[in-house]
Amino acid sequence: MNGFVYDIPVKVYFGENQLGNLGAELKKFGNRVLLTYGGGSIKKSGLYDSVTDEIRKAGLELFELSGIEPNPRIDSVRKGAQICKDEKIDVLLAVGGGSTIDATKYMAAGACVDHDPWEFFSKWAPIEKALPIVTVLTLSATGSEMDPGGVISNPETKDKIGRLAPQLLPKVSFLDPTLTYSVSEYQTACGAADMMSHIMEVYFNMEQDLYMLDCFMEGLMKTIIKFAPAAMKEPDNYEARANLMWASSWAINGFVNGGKQQEWSCHPMEHEVSAIYDITHGLGLAILTPRWMEYCLDETTASKYYQFGVNVFGIDASLPEMEAAKKSIEMLKEFLYGILGLKSSFEEVGIDDSNFEIMAKKACMGETLEGFKSLKQKDIEEIFKMCLK
Amino acid sequence: MNGFVYDIPVKVYFGENQLGNLGAELKKFGNRVLLTYGGGSIKKSGLYDSVTDEIRKAGLELFELSGIEPNPRIDSVRKGAQICKDEKIDVLLAVGGGSTIDATKYMAAGACVDHDPWEFFSKWAPIEKALPIVTVLTLSATGSEMDPGGVISNPETKDKIGRLAPQLLPKVSFLDPTLTYSVSEYQTACGAADMMSHIMEVYFNMEQDLYMLDCFMEGLMKTIIKFAPAAMKEPDNYEARANLMWASSWAINGFVNGGKQQEWSCHPMEHEVSAIYDITHGLGLAILTPRWMEYCLDETTASKYYQFGVNVFGIDASLPEMEAAKKSIEMLKEFLYGILGLKSSFEEVGIDDSNFEIMAKKACMGETLEGFKSLKQKDIEEIFKMCLK
Structure with a gap:
């Protein structure tokens, strides 16, 4: 039996009607928020409106990156990291399932380095810092909302590589089971x-x-x-x-x-x-x-x-x-x-x-x-x- | 079914031979350490020597309060809080079971207020701050090493009152099962x-x-x-x-x-x-x-x-x-x-x-x-x- 270190400082709001805490939680990390999400499902469901309302009510400045794909690709990560740098983002808010959250983690890390984020995978470049990440989960599966890992695909090289780093742990995750009602069979x-x-x-x-x-x-x-x-x-x-x-x-x-x-x-x-x-x-x-x-x-x-x-x-x-x-x-x-x-x-x-x-x-x-x-x-x-x- | 907030940011070193991390963890909070413990059992077992060695190796200044009783009493809490104030303690290190850890939590809170620590119990005085607490556990029972609560006795009033506050959560706990080998049947x-x-x-x-x-x-x-x-x-x-x-x-x-x-x-x-x-x-x-x-x-x-x-x-x-x-x-x-x-x-x-x-x-x-x-x-x-x- 081996020893281990247990260290999971993720704060979780679990249940319905917890989004009222989103603005205050984001604000702890700064004023400039990059909202990341996948396709249009969060617009159809109304979640996009709820989330952006909370951000506005808290007086925060909102930036967006949509279109993060299932099996998320390094190109999305590159785009997000660049927005973080260009817009001096303080905190990233991932709204979606594991793919969106995984990609957002590497945007947050990519924002803190000068090299191409793919080097985190191709060259195992060190992950020493990342911008803070908050998540709103819409799909129960990967556990990315409470873990320090993520898996990114590179279609050019046909690679799909996962990596862990404690810096990538979300600071706060919102887990509302009703947001998964629309998940298909x-x-x-x-x-x-x-x-x-x-x-x-x-x-x-x-x-x-x-x-x-x-x-x-x-x-x-x-x-x-x-x-x-x-x-x-x-x-x-x-x-x-x-x-x-x-x-x-x-x-x-x-x-x-x-x-x-x-x-x-x-x-x-x-x-x-x-x-x-x-x-x-x-x-x-x-x-x-x-x-x-x-x-x-x-x-x-x-x-x-x-x-x-x-x-x-x-x-x-x-x-x-x-x-x-x-x-x-x-x-x-x-x-x-x-x-x-x-x-x-x-x-x-x-x-x-x-x-x-x-x-x-x-x-x-x-x-x-x-x-x-x-x-x-x-x-x-x-x-x-x-x-x- | 109700919603809830999950927030347990205690870092735990679990297993044998983890005490080598104690000095570095304490140092994150400052240089002046108040070591608290109960009777002489940690001296007999050699744990006292291991712990104080680590503190010295890290170049920290050591203060001590021993004699914390089972069903810990408000007088011990008062003494500890006073030492924290007098000696400008940065971090408290509780070595023992639930009694020592419980008492130490209220010393850490008492150090941050001007009133008698018993008012936390008799008048439900607010707990807004506490000095950081690190623990080395020697008895598996109360769970105080990973929870935000503690129970204190007042023999004069024959009261024994428990209270919770997130500020009382230990920052780091060391759980070495071998330290409980000497716990009696x-x-x-x-x-x-x-x-x-x-x-x-x-x-x-x-x-x-x-x-x-x-x-x-x-x-x-x-x-x-x-x-x-x-x-x-x-x-x-x-x-x-x-x-x-x-x-x-x-x-x-x-x-x-x-x-x-x-x-x-x-x-x-x-x-x-x-x-x-x-x-x-x-x-x-x-x-x-x-x-x-x-x-x-x-x-x-x-x-x-x-x-x-x-x-x-x-x-x-x-x-x-x-x-x-x-x-x-x-x-x-x-x-x-x-x-x-x-x-x-x-x-x-x-x-x-x-x-x-x-x-x-x-x-x-x-x-x-x-x-x-x-x-x-x-x-x-x-x-x-x-x-x-």
Whole structure:
């Protein structure tokens, strides 16, 4: 068991009718606000009006950057960083899902350096400072509202790279479950698959760590399994949306890690898939995760699958370990493909084997993914092949 | 379901060998450090030497206040606040359990006002500022290392009063499970009872709130039930001490509350018991909690007991609700009195009924405790009577 440092100073306003605090929170950081968002959905929903009203009421000066894409691109980051410099922005306000928040984090960091922001990814340029970031979340999935990371795509180089830095933690996040009422059935399902993966990347670990954190992760997974279908059936079910929203933040804000230090597996593999094929991240994870589990299952790892199956899916604890382990994979598939209705293979989403070699090589950076099981390029190619049908 | 604000910016160094970071963390707040502690146990264990070495290595100036008592008294707070003023202290370092940390919080607040610190309790004087506080925890129980509260006793007035203020949150806490190896079997048991109560005060609530937080609370309670006996049998079991330590912080740092707003019940009752009889807080809670549960059980509340019994103690889910509810109380008693070996009645600890009336009146401040069930003075007297044998 390893030591760790816990340090998550993000302030969260959770619930309906909290936006009245937005102006005062922004004002703590200065007067010049860059509002960032994606497509027009926040205009249609009225959220754009509510947010800009609050900014005006607080007497702040508003600048805007819209059009941040899903799987956000380095060009948006460049634009935002430039606006921050040109307009002497004091604080960035990201209104949207993980893509908008991720891109905004790197605008905030890019505003503080002279080089091209892509160097944060291509050259691992140091992130020593960032402008303060406030978020208003509209999609429960990536957890970016309470974590120090972000993933940026570069279509020119076909790279999609994630990076963490404590300077990128939002100062304040507004989590209003009613803002996710308009999230489609499909996006709700993809978000749930993403959250499940965030937890499973940590939970599947043979290192002895804190039992209380395993219990917490099991609780989060049960929460997702219980409420994702409820939110899909009844989009304005407050209880379902609230549970999913708070679970999405806690799945990945670092608390569940404790002292576990293993690398993630499915996320690096999926990033290579969506870097080329631009599919929704959660969908890519939903296809990959059960195959990764099948590939990693053996006598040395079965006990973790057993624990997962019994404590999360309620599988009969008296089953032999390996039988319960296999059943836990079946239960996960049934949840992802049956209940959430996500597509279950690369074939169904138009991905063939033509890029597997390069994708696998990039996923392990030419070496090894030191995850639940160590995966080399050949292992990853094998997992990709298992995803074909 | 209510909204809430989540804001816990405490930085935690968890694990062995983290004290090397103490000097640098203290230095962020200034050069003049007031070290506070209780009896001589930190000298015997060598912790005093490690801590003062770190302070000296960082080039900081050290001041000391020792002798902070269990159920800490307002006189210690007064002394500490005066030293802070006289010596122009920049930061307070509490080394000990909840009593030392609680007292230190009010020294830090008292240093910033001109009035007697008891007025924070007797007159609810505003707490607008406090000097920064750093803690090194040596006992897993009260959660004071990660919460904004503290309870102070005044033997002259026989009052024991708790109060919360965000200014009192420690800036940094060092949680090293090995520092709790020397905690006695009895104190480990009392700490476990205290933590269980912190969770149960929130968990027993008929308001519909976040399922994910109920799951988390159940996980924390299972953690305590699993590891308190292990730590009692084998005091240097790192896994047991680590789980108890991190669970104690999360039981009461505010995360589990979500939007629940109900008052606590057993803590206000227990504070009146230990204000007069000076018994260990956790022991008082262990005697009171099952009686409070018995008193509050009826057709309207049984479903919560059922959930508790099934999810925490593994009671057969097919039992009728009321039967499972009653069984859950029996399981809790077996844990507290059988497994932890705590005394089970007021009689056994030398408490008779002579002060029940005044204790009950103070516990509800002459009105009503708006907890799981509303309790008036007569109800509380009844619960005290149930504790006699």
